[in-house]
Amino acid sequence: MFALLIFLSSTHICKQPATMAEEHVKVKMLCTSTVVPAVPTVKRSMFLSNLDLIWIPIANSHSVLFYKTNPEMEFTTVTDMLKRSLSSVLVDFYPVAGRLSTKASGETGRPEIDCNDGGVEFVEASIDMDIEDLEEDEFRHKSFFKELVPMRDGSKHENYDGPLFSVQVTGFRGGGICIGSSIHHVVADGSSFWHLMFCWAECCRGSPVSKKPEHMRTTFKREEKIDCATTNISFSAEEVVINNIEGAQIFKFVRDDLLTKDVEINVSKSEADKRRLLEFILKDQTEDLEICSFHFNEEMIEKLKERAGTSSSFVAVSAHFWICVTRAREVPDNEPVGFGMSANSRGRVKPPLPPTFLGNCICMGFAQTTAKQLLGQDIRFAATLIKELIKSCSSEGQVDNLIDWVDCRLGSGSPLPSLALEIIGGRYFVVAGNSPKFPVYELDYGWGKPLNAQIPTLNGVGAMMLFPGRDDGIDIHTRLPPRQMETLKQILMIIPD
Structure with a gap:
């Protein structure tokens, strides 16, 4: 029997039943303006690669950063500084100030970004509470957090022509602000988004942009497209043959002519399969769901890495979370369970792209096994499978x-x-999103690093969003029905020795 080591210094910060104080918290919209580039940019249509197009139907990404400011500084002074610096940074990040043209038009005959200096939506708001109240409560998730972000969602509109990036700055009583953002995934992946936020913070502190974005989307423009009549690309599963994870599967994009009969399993979904999956997703979205964040300190992470037999913090924490959330959801033994992730491919394509490439350059993959197999093994099973998935997502040719x-x-x-x-x-x-390597707590707009970073909403049930911890470790945000979340809280922070 395993001994249990409980890390009392670790925390889980979850939404509790609403108190009277929370129910009466009011967020008041003060005004909305449009921030355009400080200098007019060249009007043009920007090519969207296939790596961008697949994100058009996906919901916007949202985040909230909380800051303490000088109580003597007027809120309008803060917002003026943020608007001026955002206007400056948009000169370099001009596609973010554009609009999505979803109609097949222009030279490419496909959706494009109309770089027209349409601008970024900038909302100013106030909230009738002190930021210290949230700080004392360890930024436990609150139902009103979604009111701290402009909840735009381009995926819900067939011909969406609104801003691709929206910002809301909300002032707290007695000083303190939060910066809520909503960005359409078609314009930026996680690396590009946090690069934008980092450069905006630089400008707000009075510094020039140290690392300007590179606009190189046509790198992925095909002069000659594949002949789909003779060569098909499948999103297929390969049986894993490594001993301790034999029988599990890795899904990836592979040319059919390179697959052998022994390993190829075509998983292209029928329309009926897609409808059933969509019904599941929509049902999950309408359930009463709770968002919770968990902090893994360095001591916990080192223990997990030792147990998982890996040097990767991401692999160790992800494997542990996958096991625990599967157990919390009480998945039937023979039901497929999977782990999905995307890998930043900037350094893996040929020629390599710079870290400052603006756009989407990520490749997705999934690992799959059964609930019985996942829960019947120790953590090394899940960790080894995730390591193999990372190799697959990172392998040469996956982006192509x-x-x-x-x-x-x-x-x-x-x-x-x-x-x-x-x-x-x-x-x-x-599905794992975001990354603990993103510079979230390096975003200093002139008031120091954020007190906390939050996800006001989260797509998917049991998904995991990873952030760096403020001082150390990794934060994970997830969303589950309340009963399942209660089980997760009881088991996730307990590490078998």
Whole structure:
């Protein structure tokens, strides 16, 4: 029997039943303006690669950063500084100030970004509480957090022509602000988004942009497209043959002519499969769901790495979370369970792209096994499977195969929403988003680093969003029905010795 080591210094910060104080917290919208680049930029249509297009049907990404400010500084002074610096940074990040043209038009005959200096939505608001109240409560998730972000969602509109980036700055009583943001995934992946936020913070402190974005989306523009009639790209599963994870599967984009009969399992979903999966997703979205964050300190992470047999903090924490959330959801033994992730491919494409590339350059993959197999093994099983998944997502040719896969699906008439459902995985799939390596707590707008970073909303049930801890370790945000969340709280922070 395993001994249990309980890390009392670790925390889980969850939404509690609403108190009277929380129910009466009011967020008041003061004004909305549009921030445009400080200097007019060249009007042009920007090519969207297939790595961008697959994100058109996906909901916007939202985040909130909390800051203490000088109580003597007027709120309008703070917002003026933020607007001026945002205007300056948009000169370099001009596609973010553009608009999405979803109609197949222009030279490419496909959706594009109209770089027209349409601007960024900037909302100013106030909240009738002190930021110290949230700080004392360790920024436990609150139902009103979603009111701290402009809840725009381009995926809900077939011909969305609103801003691609929206910001809300909310002032607290007695000083303190939060910066809520909403960005359309088509314009930026996680690396690009946090690069934008970092550069904005630089400008707000009075410094020039130290690392300007590179606009190189045409790198992924095909002069000659794949002949889909003779060579097909499948999103397929390969059986893993490594001893301790034998029988599990890794899903990736592979040319059919490179697959052997022994390992190829075509998983292209039928329309009926997609409808059933969509029904599951919509049902999950309408359930009463609770958002909770968990902090893994360095001591916990080192213990997990030792148990998992890995030097990677991401692998160790993700493997532990995958096991615990599967147990908390009481998944039937023979039900497929999976772990999905995306890998930053900037340094893996040929020629390599700089870290400052603005756009989407990530490749997705999934690992799958059964609940019985995952829960019947120790953590090394899950960790080894995730390590193999990382190798697969990072392998040479995956980005090219993904681009060709999208071409073939679009060429056959598959609409973009249907395309997204083909690679979304199953109902009991944990999908990891964000990264503990992003510079979240380096974003100093002149008032020091953030007190806390929050996810006001989260897509998917049992998904995990990873952030760096403020001082050390890793924070994980997830969303589950209350009963399942209560189970997760009881088991996630206990590390078997």
